[in-house]
Amino acid sequence: MDDRTRYLSLLSEKYPTSRALSREIINLSAILNLPKGTEHFMSDIHGEYEAFCHILNNCSGVIREKVDLLYGDILSDSQKSEICTLVYYPKEKLALLKSQKTVNGEWYEITIHRLTEIARLLSSKYTRSKVRKALPADYAYIIDELLHAQKDEDDNQILYHQKILDTIIKLDPDDFIISFSSLIKRLAVDRLHIVGDIFDRGARAERVLDLLTRHHSLDIEWGNHDILYMGAACGNEACICNVVKNAIKYHTVNTLESGYGISLRNFTLFAEKTYREKDPMKAALKAITVMTFKCEGALIQSHPEYEMDKRLILHSINKENRTAVCEGVTYPINEDDFPTLCPENPYELTGEEKQALYSLVSAFLGSEKLREHIAFLYEKGGMYRIYNSNLLYHGCVPLKDDGSFDTVDVLGEKFSGKKLFDRCDAVARDAFFKTSGNHREIDFMWYLWCGEKSPLCGRNIKTFERAYVDDKTAWTEEKNPYYRFYYEKEICETILSEFGLSPEHSHIINGHTPVRTAKGELPVRAESKLFVIDGGFCEKYHETTGIAGYTLISNSHGLRLKAHRPFESVGKAIAQDRDIRSDSSIVETERRRVMVGDTDDGRKIRQDIDDLYDLLYCYRS
Numbered sequence: 001m002d003d004r005t006r007y008l009s010l011l012s013e014k015y016p017t018s019r020a021l022s023r024e025i026i027n028l029s030a031i032l033n034l035p036k037g038t039e040h041f042m043s044d045i046h047g048e049y050e051a052f053c054h055i056l057n058n059c060s061g062v063i064r065e066k067v068d069l070l071y072g073d074i075l076s077d078s079q080k081s082e083i084c085t086l087v088y089y090p091k092e093k094l095a096l097l098k099s100q101k102t103v104n105g106e107w108y109e110i111t112i113h114r115l116t117e118i119a120r121l122l123s124s125k126y127t128r129s130k131v132r133k134a135l136p137a138d139y140a141y142i143i144d145e146l147l148h149a150q151k152d153e154d155d156n157q158i159l160y161h162q163k164i165l166d167t168i169i170k171l172d173p174d175d176f177i178i179s180f181s182s183l184i185k186r187l188a189v190d191r192l193h194i195v196g197d198i199f200d201r202g203a204r205a206e207r208v209l210d211l212l213t214r215h216h217s218l219d220i221e222w223g224n225h226d227i228l229y230m231g232a233a234c235g236n237e238a239c240i241c242n243v244v245k246n247a248i249k250y251h252t253v254n255t256l257e258s259g260y261g262i263s264l265r266n267f268t269l270f271a272e273k274t275y276r277e278k279d280p281m282k283a284a285l286k287a288i289t290v291m292t293f294k295c296e297g298a299l300i301q302s303h304p305e306y307e308m309d310k311r312l313i314l315h316s317i318n319k320e321n322r323t324a325v326c327e328g329v330t331y332p333i334n335e336d337d338f339p340t341l342c343p344e345n346p347y348e349l350t351g352e353e354k355q356a357l358y359s360l361v362s363a364f365l366g367s368e369k370l371r372e373h374i375a376f377l378y379e380k381g382g383m384y385r386i387y388n389s390n391l392l393y394h395g396c397v398p399l400k401d402d403g404s405f406d407t408v409d410v411l412g413e414k415f416s417g418k419k420l421f422d423r424c425d426a427v428a429r430d431a432f433f434k435t436s437g438n439h440r441e442i443d444f445m446w447y448l449w450c451g452e453k454s455p456l457c458g459r460n461i462k463t464f465e466r467a468y469v470d471d472k473t474a475w476t477e478e479k480n481p482y483y484r485f486y487y488e489k490e491i492c493e494t495i496l497s498e499f500g501l502s503p504e505h506s507h508i509i510n511g512h513t514p515v516r517t518a519k520g521e522l523p524v525r526a527e528s529k530l531f532v533i534d535g536g537f538c539e540k541y542h543e544t545t546g547i548a549g550y551t552l553i554s555n556s557h558g559l560r561l562k563a564h565r566p567f568e569s570v571g572k573a574i575a576q577d578r579d580i581r582s583d584s585s586i587v588e589t590e591r592r593r594v595m596v597g598d599t600d601d602g603r604k605i606r607q608d609i610d611d612l613y614d615l616l617y618c619y620r621s
Contacts, residue, residue, distance in 0.1 A: 003127070007611070008092075008611070008614060008615050008618060009105065011293075011611060011615050012615060013620075014355065015612070017619075018616055018619045018620065019395070020328075020614060021612050021616045021619065024612055025609055025612050025613065027127075027196070027443065028078075028605050028609050028612075029609060030127070031127055032124065032595065032597035032602055032605055032606070033595055033596070033597065033603060034125055034127065034390075034595060034596050035125040035555075035556035035593060035594070035595060035596070036125075036555065036556040036594040036595060036596055036598065036599050037125065037126070037189075037190025037191060037555075037596075038059075038062060038188065038189050038190050038191075038553065038554070039189070039190065039191045039192075039193060039317060039387075039388070039552060039553070039554040039555070040059060040060060040062075040189040040191070040193065040511055040551065040552075040553060041058075041062075041193045041195060041533055041552035041553075041554070042055065042192070042193070042195070042393075042533070043194070043195035043196055043199040043223075043511030043533045043538050043549075043551075044195075044196065044223070044510075044511050044512065044514070044534045044553050045194070045197065045198050045199065045205075045208055045393070046197055046198075046199070046200055046201035046202050046203030046205075046225070046536060046537055046551065047198070047199060047200060047201055047203060047204055047205035047208060047252060047255065048201070048204075048206050048208075048537035049167060049202065049203070049204035049205075049207045050567060050569065050570050051210075051537045051567040052208055052537055053208075053210075053211060053570075054088065054567055055087070055551060055563075055564065055567075055572065056185075056192075056211065056463065057088035058084065058088055058089045059185065059187060059188040059553075060235070060551045060553055060562040060564075061080045061562060062188045062189065062553065062569040063084055063087055063088075063184065063185070063188050063610070064080070064084050064293070065119055066122060067080050067083060067084055067118060067325075068080065069600065070117055070118060070121060070183045071114075078158050078577065080608075081577035083111070083115075083118075083582060084116055084128065084572060084577070085574060086111070086115075086177070086181065087115070087179075087181045087184050087185065087578045088572070088573065089573065089574050090177050090178040090181040091174075091178055092109075092570075093574055094174050094177065094178075094575045096574055103497075105169055106312060106522040108168075108169045108173045110175075110411075111177065112146075112168065112169075112173070112176070112177065112180070112227070112591055113165075113447075115177065115180045115181075115184065116146045118146065118184055119147060119180065119183055119184050119187060120147050120573060122184060122187035122188055123147060123187050124390050125530055125556070126187070128148070128182060131144075131147070131148070131187070132144060134183060134186050134187065135183060135525060136179040136180075136182060136183060138175075139176055139180070141371050142164055142168070142176075143179075143180065143183065145160075145164060146161060146164065147249070148442060149161050149555060151282040161277055161350050163240065163296040166479070170579075176492060176496065180375065186426075190216055190217065191217050191218065191345075191373065191387075192217065192218040192219075192507070193218070193219055193221070193392055194212065194218065194220045194221070194386070195223075195392055195393070195394055195509055195510070195511040195533060196221050196222055196223025196225075196226060196394030196395075196490050196511045197221075197223030197225045197226060197228055197394065197511060197512070198220075198223070198225070198226055198377075198391075198560060199225045199229045200225040200228070200246050200250065200252070200317070201246075201252070201539065201612075202250075202251050202252065203251070203252045203254060203255060203258070204254075204255065205252075205255050205259070205260070206255055206259030206260060206369065206373065209373045210374065211373050212376070212380075213317050213373075215375055218303070218380060218500070219380055219381070219382075219392075220380045220381035220382075220390045221381065221382065221383070221384055221385055221387050221388065221393055221511070222375060222377065222381050222382065222394060222428070222456060223384060223395070223456060223512065224394070224395060224448070224449050224456040224457045224512070225449075226377060226381070226448070227428065227445060227448045227449050228242055228246075228449040228455055229243060229345075229370075229374065229433065229450070229615075230377060230378075230428065230431075230445060231442065231445030231449060232364050232370075232430050232607075233364060233365075233367075233371060233430070233432070234438075234442045234445055235361055235364070235365055235442060236431075236442050236443065236446050237295045237433060238292065238295040238296045238298075238299050238444050238446045239445060239446050239449060240289070240357075240360050240361060241288055241291050241292035241295050241296075241360075242296070242449065242450075243361060243364075244256070244264065244267070244288050244293055245254070245288045245289055245292050246253060248281055248284050248285045248288060249285060253281075254292055259365075259369070260367045260369050260370045261367055261369060262360075262363040262364060262367050262370070263359075264284070264360070264363075265361055266359035267284065267287070267288070267356045267357075267360055268281075268283075268357075268358060270281040270282055270283045270287065270344065270352055270355070270356040271284040271286065271288070271356075272285035273340055274287060274340065274352065274530050275287055275337055275339065276337055277337075277538060281397060284375050284398055285351075285356075286335075286337060287340075287356070289467050290314075290338065290340060291302070291349065291353055291356075291357060291462060292463070293313070293314050293355070294314065294346070294347050294348070294349055295345075295349075295357075295493055296311065296347075296349035296446070297311075297346070298347050299443055299446055299447075300312055301347065303443060304411070305409040306409075306447050307453075308447075308451065308452070310327050310460075311460075312347075313325065313346070313464045314324055314341065314346040314347060315343075315384070316347045317327055317333070317338065317341065317346070319336050319338055319341075322334075322335075322336050324468065324469070324474070326451075326462075326464065326465055326469065326474055326523050331465070331471055332469070332470070333468040333469055334468055334469070334470050334575070335468050337468075339528055340353055342350075342592055357492060369386065369523060370460075374427075374432065375432075376531070377429075378429060378432060378433075381432060382422050383421045383424050383425040383426050383428070383455060384425075385500070386499060386500070387463065387600060388554070388600050389501060389502065389505050389506045389507075390506060390507050390508075390509055390554075391495070391496060391499050391501055391506060391507070391508050392509045393421070393455065393458055393508075393510065394510070394511045394512050394513045394523075395422075395454065395455050395456040395457055395458050395508075395511075396418065396457075396480050396482035396486075396501060396512070397421075397455065397460035397495050397498075398420070398453045398454075398480055398481065399453060399480060399481045399482045399485055399491075400466055400481060401481050401490050402482070403485050403488075403494075405417040405420075405498070406453060406480075407420075407573075408420055408443065408451075408453045408454075408455075410423045410427060410576055411427060411440050411441070411444065414616050415588065417495075417498045418498050418500075420455060420461040421455055424444075424448060424454075424455060424456075427441050427444050428441075428445060428448065431444070431445050438587070441453055445463070445616050449543075450463075452460070452478070458482055458512075459477045459478065459479045459480065459483075460477050460478045460479075460571070461477060462474065462475055462476075462477050466562070469555035474523045475534035480494075486525055487525050487526055488526055489526040489527045489529050491526070492508055492525070492529035492530045493606070495508060495527070496508065506529075507528070507529060507559070507588075508526075508529060508530040508531070509530075509531055509533060510530055510531065510532050510533070511533060511534050512534060513532060513534055514534045515532050515534055515549070515550060517618075523550045523561055524587055528588060529540070529551075531552055531559075531561065531587070532550070533549075533551060533552050533561075534549055534550070537549060541617070548563060549563075549564060550563055550564070551564065555594075556590070556593045556594045557589060557590060557594075558587075558588045558590045558592060559588040560587065561587050562613075563571070583613045
């Protein structure tokens with residue numbers, strides 16, 4: 001029996017009769033002619049849970065747009081804002097309204113009716129079967145009835161549905177509204193794309209990941225801050241030191257200690273005893289900074305193929321003169337407290353540092369929650385993704401000064417372009433999943449975090465200078481030529497072709513680099529071939545960017561960029577119906593509406609239909 005016959009034989013078990021086959025062919029053919037689902041692109045969340053949660057709840061303004069479409073001048077702005085806030089935060093908003101004594105039977109009836117209309121509008125682009133699968137289990141039958149209510153000549157349906165509403169209001173209307181609101185948010189976005197950098201900067205990255213693990217349909221393109229945590233979960237000492245250093249520097253230690261149960265106690269006790277600082281966290285930052293440069297230096301010396309010798313600076317420190325040599329230039333440094341630095345062997349940890357680091361490594365490897373989240377990143381994520389003719393990646397495609405693809409040494413072999421991304425993806429998976437002999441792969445996770453030619457980074461990160469040199473001229477970080485060339489249409493089209501996409505109909509969706517809107521930068525590059533959607537969620541970037549970043553919406557009508565204003569707080573959102581103010585700009589309008597048949601899912605459905613026809617032929621012959 002050949003493979004095709006074997007496959008059709010298995011297919012016949014699911015569709016044992018020609019009638020069953022015909023029914024499925026009719027169903028799939030109809031699906032091809034439904035509008036494409038809405039895709040929501042977000043990037044660079046950086047642990048800012050509240051802002052991320054709000055934009056996820058409001059779907060970058062999609063829900064407000066539907067409310068405006070439905071109720072236009074029928075409702076006031078405040079009424080429309082209230083119904084939106086109820087959808088975003090149903091439990092909290094209900095509690096507030098109840099405390100204000102504004103909730104009664106009539107309010108429940110009007111509100112459930114409006115929620116039904118919103119859900120009905122959003123569900124119109126899906127099959128009834130797909131909507132049913134999305135319904136909350138406890139109220140699936142009831143919501144299905146409300147969504148598909150039809151008038152009859154005797155008004156039997158109206159009376160029937162009124163009785164349903166009366167009973168809901170009598171029994172448990174709050175739980176029903178909470179479930180209905182979840183359905184609306186699920187219907188508003190068919191697919192979520194996270195284009196890298198969930199971790200660092202903000203305080204609650206673990207809560208962001210908790211939220212993502214419950215999302216119905218998403219993919220993740222790893223960012224350099226994600227790979228840093230992934231490397232730490234693999235046990236890479238340099239990655240662990242960087243994670244701890246960032247947590248202390250940006251005051252997000254709670255992510256490690258409360259979120260992941262990673263104790264820093266032994267390490268901070270060592271730091272307090274070793275460094276002359278009254279503030280324990282300042283001592284801890286001093287200690288982990290030196291340990292980071294030691295661990296990184298040892299890696300650089302062990303892997304000359306990384307070509308990162310210019311980041312070896314510890315040996316040039318002159319404590320008496322308070323100077324250091326950075327890339328051939330001697331700079332004054334602002335620190336002379338280096339009690340663990342040995343001039344003869346500056347990149348070797350002392351005995352006490354080794355003990356402190358061992359306690360950190362044990363804590364990271366022993367965190368079940370961290371391992372669970374990292375496993376999720378591997379399951380849903382990758383170095384890049386091709387989805388509906390768009391190429392999604394976080395950082396860059398390394399280029400030479402002439403714009404051609406540059407090669408990168410990965411475990412002794414050189415790769416460029418798409419093959420580089422594929423190889424880095426495979427190495428990152430081996431680092432986590434191989435049970436032994438994966439030391440080179442684990443080391444490479446650190447290179448992916450900060451290597452000048454790393455597809456996730458692409459710049460010469462000057463952490464030493466930023467830590468110890470006050471002269472900001474030393475802080476300038478050389479970027480990969482990619483960041484000069486990604487303004488050019490021809491280069492972007494070459495990249496799209498390299499990944500097997502048609503340059504005419506495809507785009508690059510890129511994260512990683514904040515768009516400095518305040519300085520006149522735009523997120524649209526290369527004549528609309530590339531979009532930079534660094535979300536700018538991180539509050540520390542707002543002064544640089546001028547806004548809270550961009551997200552992208554792709555639906556059956558085209559592409560729209562959303563420029564967001566800074567999020568104030570969940571409290572204000574609930575109490576004052578404050579939404580994130582977003583400016584929408586259309587960057588591409590489709591000549592004809594995009595249907596499911598035009599998407600990746602549509603191509604799979606067409607293949608399924610061909611298979612079903614083959615089986616139908618077998619039945620009939």
